[in-house]
Amino acid sequence: MDAKYAGIMGEIKKQLANGSLLAGSKLPSVRQMSEWFACSKNTVIKAYSELEKEHIIYSVPKSGYYVVNQFQNPENKSHAIDFLSAGPDKSVMPYIEFQHCMNQAIDTYKEELFTYSDQQGLYSLRVQLVKYLQNLQVFTDPERLFVVSGSQQALNLLVSMPFPNGKNHILIEQPTYFGFIESATLHQVKTFGIDVTMEGIDLERLEYIFRNNDIKFFYIVPRFQNPLGHSYTNHEKKKIVELAEKYDVYIVEDDFLGDLDPNAKSDPLFSYNPSGRVIYVKSFSKIFLPGLRIALVVLPKLMINHFLRYKFSADFNSPVLSQGALEIYLKSGMLDGHMKRIKELYQKKMKLLQEACELLLPVGTQFSKPASGFYLSVFLPERVTAKQVVSVLREKEIYVDDASRMFLPEYKKDNLVRLCISQVNESQIQPGVEQLARCIASIDSRKNHLASNSLLRF
Numbered sequence: 001m002d003a004k005y006a007g008i009m010g011e012i013k014k015q016l017a018n019g020s021l022l023a024g025s026k027l028p029s030v031r032q033m034s035e036w037f038a039c040s041k042n043t044v045i046k047a048y049s050e051l052e053k054e055h056i057i058y059s060v061p062k063s064g065y066y067v068v069n070q071f072q073n074p075e076n077k078s079h080a081i082d083f084l085s086a087g088p089d090k091s092v093m094p095y096i097e098f099q100h101c102m103n104q105a106i107d108t109y110k111e112e113l114f115t116y117s118d119q120q121g122l123y124s125l126r127v128q129l130v131k132y133l134q135n136l137q138v139f140t141d142p143e144r145l146f147v148v149s150g151s152q153q154a155l156n157l158l159v160s161m162p163f164p165n166g167k168n169h170i171l172i173e174q175p176t177y178f179g180f181i182e183s184a185t186l187h188q189v190k191t192f193g194i195d196v197t198m199e200g201i202d203l204e205r206l207e208y209i210f211r212n213n214d215i216k217f218f219y220i221v222p223r224f225q226n227p228l229g230h231s232y233t234n235h236e237k238k239k240i241v242e243l244a245e246k247y248d249v250y251i252v253e254d255d256f257l258g259d260l261d262p263n264a265k266s267d268p269l270f271s272y273n274p275s276g277r278v279i280y281v282k283s284f285s286k287i288f289l290p291g292l293r294i295a296l297v298v299l300p301k302l303m304i305n306h307f308l309r310y311k312f313s314a315d316f317n318s319p320v321l322s323q324g325a326l327e328i329y330l331k332s333g334m335l336d337g338h339m340k341r342i343k344e345l346y347q348k349k350m351k352l353l354q355e356a357c358e359l360l361l362p363v364g365t366q367f368s369k370p371a372s373g374f375y376l377s378v379f380l381p382e383r384v385t386a387k388q389v390v391s392v393l394r395e396k397e398i399y400v401d402d403a404s405r406m407f408l409p410e411y412k413k414d415n416l417v418r419l420c421i422s423q424v425n426e427s428q429i430q431p432g433v434e435q436l437a438r439c440i441a442s443i444d445s446r447k448n449h450l451a452s453n454s455l456l457r458f
């Protein structure tokens with residue numbers, strides 16, 4: 001390693017540790033540093049880019065380098081290990097860049113951003129979103145695209161509104177995203193389930209359900225599913241769309257983590273029938289800033305007027321300030337750099353998590369193996385319940401999720417634990433899994449002991 005750039009890195013880390021450099025503060029310019037350290041600008045740039053890779057600092061084009069807001073001094077790091085929170089990793093969120101976009105949006109649009117607006121979403125943003133979707137193999141036009149207040153709003157409206165096929169019931173994967181189950185329950189919509197495992201779904205069973213029931217739509221999370229982390233193959237996705245077409249069932253495709261897919265050849269279901277059979281829902285909450293409450297939905301032409309009425313009755317329009325700033329952010333091309341960073345980050349964390357599970361989880365425990373995304377699920381041995389594991393680990397400040405609420409009552413499993421990698425620090429992954437493994441083994445052996453004692457009594 002070039003001693004000079006390592007020296008610059010060391011100096012910055014030292015200042016962070018002793019508190020003379022604070023989270024969020026701006027670093028000296030490359031020119032200043034090269035003068036202070038009597039080295040070339042390239043050496044400083046190299047040091048800064050290595051610190052960026054370690055998520056200690058970040059750069060803002062035409063402004064400079066900053067310490068990440070969430071920087072935590074390793075000396076006073078909390079012991080908590082968070083496999084529970086499902087928001088994006090705060091250390092790579094482009095807060096400062098987005099702040100610039102907000103200011104620019106206000107300069108550009110002025111009062112337009114603070115009054116009622118187009119119910120379908122700012123047209124200029126929809127134009128940018130259409131371009132963004134092309135990278136995901138979703139080809140559409142601004143007229144079919146709605147900006148919504150989070151994808152949860154789109155899902156909730158779709159659950160409640162009538163569909164052109166005149167059907168009434170909904171099919172969901174089992175398990176699935178809890179927020180969707182909540183919407184269906186609150187709207188008292190009859191819901192059918194289909195088991196999904198890491199091997200996918202039984203397509204014959206799917207056809208049977210489509211053929212024999214009054215299914216309005218099939219809600220599916222095709223990539224890095226919540227909670228399993230499962231992704232379908234292109235062949236399966238094509239087949240599902242064909243069956244939907246055959247039996248006049250709509251598909252609501254929730255591609256919330258599609259951008260993280262390392263497989264460039266993986267297609268969304270939408271691409272197999274772009275004419276309207278598949279309704280494409282895309283959240284920005286996992287890959288960008290969830291507080292903006294911005295997501296999009298691409299609808300069949302036939303449903304646009306109806307959706308407009310439902311959207312209007314829910315909230316008139318989605319936050320315009322968020323929309324204007326997102327438009328500027330997309331236009332500036334900044335999303336590409338951000339996406340590249342987070343793709344690498346989550347893939348790496350998921351790899352670390354899988355390696356730790358492989359190495360440490362006791363016999364009888366299984367786990368899913370997603371290539372990226374946020375979630376990996378652990379199937380506990382027969383005698384161990386997720387509820388017990390959650391409560392034992394909570395005592396040690398290790399937070400994991402009991403997935404039992406992600407099932408319909410008739411499918412309920414109480415032995416599934418969901419681990420989310422988005423907010424856990426890389427260095428805490430292995431220690432966290434070590435504790436999980438110990439906890440499973442100890443509950444299992446205690447129960448085994450109790451079971452053999454009660455057998456002895458007979």
Ligand SMILES: Cc1ncc(COP(=O)(O)O)c(C=O)c1O
Pocket residue numbers: 086149150151152153177179221226254256283284285290294295
């Ligand atoms: C699969 C899935 N879809 C949709 C959502 C809702 O996200 P938002 O409303 O923030 O876009 C979530 C949130 O966790 C999710 O996990």
